[in-house]
Amino acid sequence: DAKTTQPNSMESNEEEPVHLPCNHSTISGTDYIHWYRQLPSQGPEYVIHGLTSNVNNRMASLAIAEDRKSSTLILHRATLRDAAVYYCILGAGGTSYGKLTFGQGTILTVHP
């Protein structure tokens, strides 16, 4: 499985934008880039995913580099509820869909 590299931790202030980076230099052409987040003692929650183009949804934006070797999850205005572990995961579609290999993720701390 192609791997991702994320910073262990990041900090932000409430209501400020947060840019969470992810490197995936060995990504294959069919790998989707998924972002999930996990609050303590809860299951992961879907944030966003994309293949080549930048993506926006109500939770966040995903900026994908042109060579697809890196991506950035953007939280436009961090809130205290956004404090979580954020996982950047490469996932294939088709029959392998759903078999996600979680890395260590980035622990996001949001200060009031």
Place this chain on the structure above:
Amino acid sequence: GAVVSQHPSRVICKSGTSVKIECRSLDFQATTMFWYRQFPKKSLMLMATSNEGSKATYEQGVEKDKFLINHASLTLSTLTVTSAHPEDSSFYICSAARQALSTGELFFGEGSRLTVL
């Protein structure tokens, strides 16, 4: 939105007993579900893929006789930890996809924390 529910959320059992954890997709049919385990301050590790109507596919190193998976219907998968021991204490999480062969959102359960005394 779609919801995946697990039960029980917490369970404490004695060493040597078996524990069953249920994973239900509440508003969609899931031909495939996935089971993960997570130790404190660690990431999730995929244990097995649960396929409706057929045998589960286990990841390398996961004992299939220890962790019995049954996917009897399109909305229910169960994980039974047999003859549990303290080292089996962990946070068990299931997930499901709304559609097979999809590339979108996976829905995760709330997790089940198992403590084996």
